[in-house]
Each structure stands twice: as C-alpha cells, then as structure tokens.
Amino acid sequence: MSVATFEARVIGAFGRQVRVRTSDGTEYPARPLGRALGIVCGDEVRCRHDERHGEVHVLEVLPRRTALYRTNARGRAxxxxANLTRLLVVIAPLPEPDLFVADRYLAAAASAGIEPILIVNKADLGLDAALGAALEGYRQADTPSIEVSAVTGVGEAELLAACRGRTAALVGQSGVGKSSLAARLAPEERIEVGALARAAEGRHTTTASRLFILPGGGELIDAPGVRDFAPAIECLEPRTLGFAELARLAGGCRFLDCQHLREPDCEVRAAVEQGQMDPRRYESYRRLRRLQQTLGTAEERARRRDG
Ligand SMILES: Nc1nc2c(ncn2[C@@H]2O[C@H](COP(=O)(O)OP(=O)(O)OP(=O)(O)O)[C@@H](O)[C@H]2O)c(=O)[nH]1
Ligand SMILES: [Mg+2]
Ligand SMILES: [Zn+2]
Structure with missing residues (x-):
C-alpha cells in the first residue's frame, strides 16, 4: 500500500529535529529521513506519515526561492x-554593536535577492555619537534603517509594515533583542527572552530558529544570536560582494573587473576620499575581500580537502 505524501513548511529546526506546519495549520514534530537533507527553518518540504511508529518523516526539501548562506566550519556553503524575502539585521546600543557582522549579513542578503533592513533596537537607551555616525554611514550606503524599541514600542508600526506579506527573519548578535521584538510582533506566541547579563557572558537565549505567523499577515523568523557571521563567499555578488553603495559607485571605475582595492581610477576609493562612502564600510568591504582570498574559491577548497 502506498502512503500519501504531503507538503509542509519547516517552522523550527534544531539539528535533526524539525517542526513542520501544513497549510491547514496542523503542526507535527518531524524527522528527516535518510541522509542529511540540510533542512533549515523556512524550508518547504515533502513529508509522509509513518503510521507504524506514529512519526512524520521529511522525504525531500522542495526547491528554495531564496536562501541565506554562511561558510561553515569546514569551509563549505x-x-x-530559506525562502526569506526580508532580512532584519538587528543591532542595538547594548551589547556593543559589531557593525562588521551587520555588514556581512546585509551583503549576504543583498546578494541572495533578500531585501535587507537595518533594525536599530533599544532606541529607549539612546544612541551615542559613534552609533549615530555609523547610521549616517548606512544612509550613504543606501541601506534603509528603522529605530525601534521592544520596551516602549517605538517604531513598531514601521517594523510591522516591513514584514507585512513577507517572510522576514531577525538576525544579529546575541542580546540585541530579536526575541523581544518577535514577542511584540507576534504576541500570541510563547517566546523566551533572555537577560542581558547572559548575553554579555556569551550565552545565547534562543537556540533554534522558529517561524511565527504575524497577525497582520506575513511570517517572522526569530533566529539564534551569533558572535560572527561569515557569508558563503561564492554566493556573494562578485563585483560588489553585496555592498549596496558599490553597486551605485562601481560603474564609474576604469576597469570592469575592478575590485576597488589598488586599481587606478577607482570610483569607490575616490568616494571614500571625498567623504561620499563611509571609511568604516569600505574597511568592512576590504575585510570581506580578504576573507574571500583566505577561503579561496570553492574549487580550491575542494582540491585542498581531497588532494
Ligand atoms: N532597554 C531595552 N532592552 C531591551 C529591548 N529589547 C530587548 N531588551 C532586553 O535585551 C535583553 C536580550 O533580549 P532578547 O530578546 O532575549 O535578545 P536576543 O537578540 O533574542 O538574544 P539571543 O536569543 O541570545 O540571540 C533582554 O534583557 C531584553 O529585556 C529594548 O528595546 N530596550
Ligand atoms: Mg533570542
Ligand atoms: Zn573600483
């Protein structure tokens, strides 16, 4: 007897354990069948009921419309x-922001066709001069940003509008308030929020990504905090590495394949010298180029592994 399969959405992924939801809203714990499928939150999957063991098995990951890729510890993408249309890159005055992490998320999203927005949470704490200057740099970089507070509710309507009708994900350092924002936007859900002290100790409150349905329409993923984020280099837009302002400036470079490092007549370097591109953003771009050189191409890495 053949058993009917059904499609579902992955709304939680914790290693080999996943949680899926069907279009009628039924949720099941599920287990990937066979070899590692690499299932992530947001995936659409084909499943089957295993009546004998009372389990749901995931048989297959359906083609992804978009995906955010990182380089894992073995150097692989x-x-x-999966299937995001919006990336909410969250920073806050506390813990001290690592803007290079934010830049790399923004770059990975832009390269993957996922619209990024910078979310500056904890606006109630006030923004110091350094963060203010960084935000000015992002404005020059054509990167939209919203100032919000999960405590006071400032910016909530704007944040909700940015998620409406989309699949949005909150990413960023631990303790910036991703889960607190998710709890505000999806008040029906049970979402655990951490103590800032724990984040300062490097402990993460959220340990697995979860997808929530927003009351006004749209989906929101709350992801675990990170200490660092290395995008998958081969997934980055080759000319700009996903830096939005470079897409605008690079057309003016003398060489079509300008990497904006030491080449003559480089419009990007000129923009930095003339104060039209944030020097910190440019440094961030150079670091990513260096990372690209260190990691090498995917083929070079495969050769190193196998040879
Ligand atoms: N003052 C202030 N504190 C906030 C705000 N949002 C969150 N917090 C606090 O920041 C701490 C961390 O909040 P979480 O929502 O758990 O942070 P997170 O980004 O989900 O952290 P991880 O799950 O570890 O990645 C908690 O103590 C929150 O109460 C805010 O807008 N203003
Ligand atoms: Mg969290
Ligand atoms: Zn250039």
Missing part, C-alpha cells in the same frame, strides 16, 4: 534560513 551552508544554508541558514
């Missing part, structure tokens, strides 16, 4: 989240 690995999907982190």
């Amino acid at each position: 690995e999907a982190v989240l």
